[in-house]
Amino acid sequence: MxxxxxxxxxxxxxxxxxxxxxxxxxxxxxxxxxxxxxxxxxxxxxxxxxxxxxxxxxxxxxxxxxxxxxxxxxxxxxxxxxxxxxxxxxxxxxxxxxxxxxxxxxxxxxxxxxxxxxxxxxxxxxxxxxxxxxxxxxxxxxxxxxEQKATYLPKLTSGEWTGTMCLTEPHCGTDLGMLRTKAEPQPDGTYRITGAKIFISAGEHDMADNIIHLVLARLPDAPAGSKGISLFIVPKFNVNADGSLGSRNTIFCAGLEHKMGIHGNATAQIVLENAAGTLVGQPNKGLAAMFVMMNAARLGVGNQSLGLTEVAYQNAVAYAKDRLQMRALSGPKAPDKPADPIIVHPDVRKMLLTARAFAEGGRMLQAYTVLQLDKALKSDDEDERKACDAEVALLTPIIKAFITDNGWLATSHCMQVFGGHGFIHEWGMEQYVRDARINMIYEGTNTIQSLDLLGRKVLGNNGATLKKFGKKIAAFIEEEGTNEAMQEFVNPLADLGDKVNKLTQELGMKAFGNPDEVGAAAVDYLRVVGHMTFAYFFAQAAKIALAKKDSGDPFYTAKLATARFYFAKLLPETASLIRTARAGLAPLMEMEEALF
Amino acid sequence: MxxxxxxxxxxxxxxxxxxxxxxxxxxxxxxxxxxxxxxxxxxxxxxxxxxxxxxxxxxxxxxxxxxxxxxxxxxxxxxxxxxxxxxxxxxxxxxxxxxxxxxxxxxxxxxxxxxxxxxxxxxxxxxxxxxxxxxxxxxxxxxxxxEQKATYLPKLTSGEWTGTMCLTEPHCGTDLGMLRTKAEPQPDGTYRITGAKIFISAGEHDMADNIIHLVLARLPDAPAGSKGISLFIVPKFNVNADGSLGSRNTIFCAGLEHKMGIHGNATAQIVLENAAGTLVGQPNKGLAAMFVMMNAARLGVGNQSLGLTEVAYQNAVAYAKDRLQMRALSGPKAPDKPADPIIVHPDVRKMLLTARAFAEGGRMLQAYTVLQLDKALKSDDEDERKACDAEVALLTPIIKAFITDNGWLATSHCMQVFGGHGFIHEWGMEQYVRDARINMIYEGTNTIQSLDLLGRKVLGNNGATLKKFGKKIAAFIEEEGTNEAMQEFVNPLADLGDKVNKLTQELGMKAFGNPDEVGAAAVDYLRVVGHMTFAYFFAQAAKIALAKKDSGDPFYTAKLATARFYFAKLLPETASLIRTARAGLAPLMEMEEALF
The missing domain is CATH 1.10.540.10 (Acyl-CoA dehydrogenase/oxidase, N-terminal domain)
Structure with a gap:
């Protein structure tokens, strides 16, 4: 185990x-x-x-x-x-x-x-x-x-009750504007909600006394599309005025999905049959209200893959130190043993270091972003709140997509370190891969994240937020301009920064001609910018590690080695990504739909 | 389904x-x-x-x-x-x-x-x-x-009996030199074999009358390591002199593995307790004999991922044409429907075309290689047999590793096209991903394949076989040198050919200094050479398609579009791979083992 x-x-x-x-x-x-x-x-x-x-x-x-x-x-x-x-x-x-x-x-x-x-x-x-x-x-x-806050927040805070988000329906996931669940207003100001939801994580269980479902539905006279969606609280058990539990509400789990991973979580098909609910926020503004939850959830999904990357790494390291198989090509490293531990083999180290660098890079990016989130929520300076909020909005799709794509690669590498044993359930490695796979899909697929980044967060404001972030990077590069030991880090970082600027401008021009150019380049673009953030944080980490080099603390030796590995072996992925991003839309559209 | x-x-x-x-x-x-x-x-x-x-x-x-x-x-x-x-x-x-x-x-x-x-x-x-x-x-x-042929081959040919290969033991997979299963010679010329094998695919079942296990084991006085391994036939039921089935042999299935995929195949733990067997080939030459089977199996494993890539592609296309979700960024494409089919979205097309190009490229490479295998086995010209054999040996690790790595990417992309439904068992897509994952591991991990390619097949004979293959590519480029329409294909192919030559020389020099440099670059190197073969075949396919352009057969239009997609969006991966291959060993070895 x-x-x-x-x-x-x-x-x-x-x-x-x-x-x-x-x-x-x-x-x-x-x-x-x-x-x-x-x-x-x-x-x-x-x-x-x-x-x-x-x-x-x-x-x-x-x-x-x-x-x-x-x-x-x-x-x-x-x-x-x-x-x-x-x-x-x-x-x-x-x-x-x-x-x-x-x-x-x-x-x-x-x-x-x-x-x-x-x-x-x-x-x-x-x-x-x-x-x-x-x-x-x-x-x-x-x-x-x-009233809703007074009724529900203490119970969610204590954990006595749990909650869900009920968005997806069989015919719509990404395109929530198409949803059909209906809410009928009642004379007492409440609503009766009817419809079918799918993919509701933690949708039903016996771990808490009540489950507070947040449900997207449509009012009778709501405009079509995403501007006609409202958000409702639909508790599993109705809540009495005094806060005690009342009758069972008519919201039920009709089925559980058989999934590739996260088997321990109940992914429920939820049926609402005139279920009682109350409106959250304004009518027809449900999607905006739900986005609070979705943005937090997107950061959370990046964090899921960060966690899986770390634990997969730890177990692969333990196995690689323990498993004896073959000799190093450069000669025996453990001559007293029947074979060398496989950690002597360069490609095993490459797989391990890839996971390690993705974990450390992801941790730095997540922590930085959530720190800005705390500032966005709490600062008493409105300008700072706005600036931090914009930065969080910029970095959220990167965290969701870059860290989850990396997590898929990393858990797969760590599983590979185990050879055939990696494919066997009892070692636990293949579970990390299966669990990590959903993170690229839910809370907006990684394609959706990339469109959000390039289309909305970058081109949507003419690159202003990205430029602001880029100025922080430029300031750091400038600061380290005369630090000899830092040149191996700041030079490639500066080079990538220039390339990101040029690429962004080029894509902006192309998108002006044909908006589909955004969709053609967005996934590659997001990975390029993701690497830029990782390179920025690894360069800063390297600076600290270099300063502490003589401290005798091996933590800094390892940090420096990981940063160097990242710059040498992972960052060069950008060379290909920039090429394919620039290759644009034409190679994707040449084939007529019928010929696929 | x-x-x-x-x-x-x-x-x-x-x-x-x-x-x-x-x-x-x-x-x-x-x-x-x-x-x-x-x-x-x-x-x-x-x-x-x-x-x-x-x-x-x-x-x-x-x-x-x-x-x-x-x-x-x-x-x-x-x-x-x-x-x-x-x-x-x-x-x-x-x-x-x-x-x-x-x-x-x-x-x-x-x-x-x-x-x-x-x-x-x-x-x-x-x-x-x-x-x-x-x-x-x-x-x-x-x-x-x-005698063995007369007894066993007709039954394996008819399918009345099936066979297995029993190599791996709990403590050794890649490093078969460490295996412990023992064979005791008997006075009648047969052997009694005792030991424990794991990961035996198709190791036990009720589909055939008998199962012919080919088992690697060690004779009593065998030299240590891989030079002391012999190959034995150990049938499930002993076979009488007249070919009829005799007593149950003492070779048993002791357990089945719980695996990530290929659930329908019995991956057996096999215990031999003084099981009766006969020697195949020379004593202590079992590994060489088994390599016949393993080389065929490696081609077969590439073929498994080719098959999965194709079927995943077909189903993802069907879904992408059917599933309505969002509008194209460039404006509605199916204004009569509530949303556009998702195949209008450039990144969905990119995922589909990636799978398509990997399937078509893999099919060309496999077919070419197996044609050379037929010639290697049957030609009446010894020089041709040798030349074809060498080419098959060169291409086998590429087929095994490149096609299975591509299959993992492709099945994962095709699953992603399904959004959340891709994660659900009933759609079948996640099974393709899980099944495809084993192909990167068994019959020699993809790292082992890359070492086989770079260390043995390329550097092992100073690049002679690769150069011969390169000459075929060069001849094709030369031939198409004045064909205007072919320049978009032959120019990048020629460029990559030059880069492969330079990279091979550089790695050869480095390996001379430190053999571990081979292990540091081999995985990247294999993908670069894999892309070179795909580019070669896609260029040839494009030539045919261009010639048939006016035939009115849409097959050629699609072929040309896929070739162009491949050159624009997949081949550029080599830009990164060459960089990381050249980054060499140092970034992998800087971290001491204890610091992992």
Whole structure:
């Protein structure tokens, strides 16, 4: 069975050496008293929960899956899931970054992000239950009426109730404008909702007393398309005025999907038959309200693949040090053993280092972005809030798509290190690959993310936000311009920055001529910009590591080696990506539809 | 459930227009009477078998898997597998390319290769049962004694008996020199074999009357390492002198693996307890004898991923034409429908065309290689036999690794086209991804293939074989030097050829300094050479398509479009690969083992 050790040291490096998060967070109202020691202590405890409580039920949860009782519509998650959730609630973990007004601990999102990375490493399928709840919490916190907040937020904060987001229908996923679920207004101001939803993660289970479904539906006279969608709270059990549970609402699980991965999470088909609900936010503005949840969820999905990348790496390293097979081509490295451990082989190291660099790079990018999110939400300076919000909006599709694509590559490499054993369930590696695969699809496919980045976030404002981010990179390059030891990092970074500028301009011009040029280049473009962010953070990490080179702490030696590996072996992917992005639309459209 | 249509038209193109196989095959003793019509007719019938008999039991076979009765050690494959095998035998399919001396039909391997592509598209797990048998047939045909051949080959040819290859043990897969299974000579010239084997595909089942295991084991006084390994026939049921079945031999299935994919194939743990066997070939030369089987198997594994790529492509196209979601960025393409079919979106086309180009490229490379194999085995000119044999040896690791890596990318892309539905079992797409994953591992991991290519097949003879192949490419480029319309193909091909030459020389020099440089560059190098072969074949295909441009046959329009797509969007991967290959060993070795 796979093992997991929370990467606390690297998290501390990112927080306290790379990003100086305490100095930044202290400036924010509500976080004045934050300090490194308490953050570290929280994450240490959180890591224990992840490693000791939910990691041990990951493999068995995958084998067992969820069970639906068709008569009662009740779902039983795999053995141990309910008990682990109980411990989670008792430990107060759901409240970590929730609003103190509703019983939350009020810690920054940043801390929650690191905590969730560890949960995802330990057990993505389990983590989706509290993860979806937290998304529902965020949406209600942003858009609920005072009454809705008072009724639902304390229960979601305590974890007594969980939440879901019910968007997709059989005929529409990406294109939510087509959805058909209907909401009929009632004389008492509530609604009766009827329709069928699919792919509802954590959609039904017995782990919490109630499940608060956030459901997109259409009012009777709603305009067609995405401008006619409203958001509703539809609880599994109706909630009485005093907050106690009332009758069973007519929202049911009609089936569970048989999936490639995340077997431990109940992916439910949800049927609503005149189910009682209340409106969240304005009529016909449901999609905007839901986007609060979706943006948080997209960061969360990147974090899922970050977690899987880390845990796959750790287990592949352990195997590569242990497994004896063949001699190094340059001569025996362990002559006393019947063969060398496979970590001597350069390509095994390449696979391991790829996963390591993707994990470390992803961690830096996620942490930086979520720090900006904390500032966007809490800063008392409106300009800063706006600037941070724009930066988060720019980086969110990169986190979702780049980190999940990397996670697929990394988990597959780590599985490959195990040879034939990687294909066998009991080693746990193939589960990471299967679980990682969904992250490229849900919460907006990675193609959708790339269109969001290039079409909306970059070209949509003439590259202004990207340029602002680019100025930070340029300032760093300028700063290190005379630092001899840093040239191996800043030169390729500067070169890539120039290329991104040129490519962006070129694509902007092309898109002006034909908007489909955006779709032809967007996926390649997103990976190029993703690499630019990774290169920027690895260069900064290398600077710190170089300064600490003589400290005797091997952490910095390893950090420098990983940064060098990244620049030598992963960053060059951009050479191809820029070529294929520039190759444009024509090679994709030459074939008529009928000839496919 | 997925659908499958045998790509007969493209197979005919490759055979009769690209490779002129009939002219080549007619020159070989035993194939003088071959003609295009009968080859086409056989493949048409074979395609029907694949599409109508085994494709329908692929998805259900994956869901059901194999069952072991621990008391009897008997394995039951999924429902329908046994009946399909019966039809396969009754149709005479196992005999297709077998030696007429033992009851075979004596058709070229090339025909069998195309037939197997279709079987693999339809059901890889099922196809492994006859596939392993055919490998055992090849090994015995090449190395068996006349008695062994007389006893076993007719039964393997008819399909009454099946075969396996028993190599791997728990502590050794790649490094077979470490294997421990022991063979004790008996006074009557037979052997008693004891040991434990794992990962034995098609290792136990009830589909045939007997299973002929080819087992690697060590004689009592054998030298250590790979020079002390011998090959034995160990049948499930002992065979009497008259060829009838005797007592149950003491070779048993002790367990079945729970795997990521190919659930319908029984991956057996095989225990031998003083099992009776006979020696194949010379004592201590078992690895060489087994390599006959392994080389055939490596071509076969490439063919598995070719089949999966094709079928995944077909189903993704059907879905992309059917699924309505969003409008094209350039404006509605199906204004009468609620949304456009997703095939209008450039990135969906890119994913589809990637799979299509990988399928068509793989098909050309496989067919070319297996044609050389037919010549290597049958030509009456010894020089030609040697030259073809060397070329097959060069191309085999490329087929195994390049086509299976491409198959993983392609099936994953095709699954992505389905969005969330791609992750759900009933659509069948995620099964293709899971099944395709093993092909990168077994019969020598893709890292091993790359070491075989660069270390042995290229640098091992100072690049002589590669240069010979390069001369064919150069001749084609020369020939098309004045053909204006061909410049878009031959210029990048010529450029890549030059780069491969330079890279090969550079790596040869580096390897001279440190053999580990081979391991550092080999995986990237193999993909670069793989692309060179694809570019060579796509350029030839484009030439034919250009000549037939005005024929009115849309097949050629599509072929040209696919070739252009390949050159514009896939070939540029080499730009990155060459960079990372040249980045060499240092970035991989900087990190000490303890710091991983």
């Amino acid at each position: 796979p093992q997991y050790t929370p990467p606390l040291r690297d998290m501390q490096f990112v927080m306290h050496e790379l990003l100086n998060v305490v100095d930044e967070l202290k400036m924010l109202p509500g976080h004045e008293d934050i300090d490194a020691e308490s953050i570290n202590a929280v994450l240490e405890e959180g890591g224990k929960f992840a490693a000791e409580v939910i990691a041990p039920i990951n493999l068995s949860g995958d084998a067992e899956g969820c069970t639906l009782d068709k008569a009662t519509h009740e779902v039983t998650p795999p053995k141990g899931f309910k008990e682990a959730y109980k411990q989670y609630v008792e430990g107060g973990w759901p409240a970590l970054s929730c609003d103190p007004e509703f019983g939350g601990t009020g810690l920054p999102h940043l801390v929650n992000q690191f905590f969730y990375e560890m949960l995802n490493s330990a057990n993505q399928a389990w983590t989706m239950y509290p993860g979806l709840s937290h998304g529902a919490y965020e949406a209600l916190h942003a858009h609920g009426t005072p | 997925p659908q499958y249509t045998p790509p007969l038209r493209d197979m005919q193109f490759v055979m009769h227009e690209l490779l002129n196989v009939v002219d080549e095959l007619k020159m070989l003793p035993g194939h003088e009477d071959i003609d295009a019509e009968s080859i086409n007719a056989v493949l048409e019938e074979g395609g029907k078998f694949a599409a109508e008999v085994i494709a329908p039991i692929n998805l259900s076979g994956d869901a059901e898997g194999c069952t072991l009765d621990k008391a009897t050690h008997e394995v039951t494959p999924p429902k329908g597998f046994k009946e399909a095998y019966k039809q396969y035998v009754e149709g005479g399919w196992p005999a297709l390319s077998c030696d007429p001396e033992f009851g075979g039909t004596g058709l070229p391997h090339l025909v069998n290769q195309f037939f197997y592509e279709m079987l693999n598209s339809a059901n890889q797990a099922w196809t492994m049962y006859p596939g392993l048998s055919h490998g055992a047939y090849e090994a015995l045909h090449a190395h068996g004694t006349p």
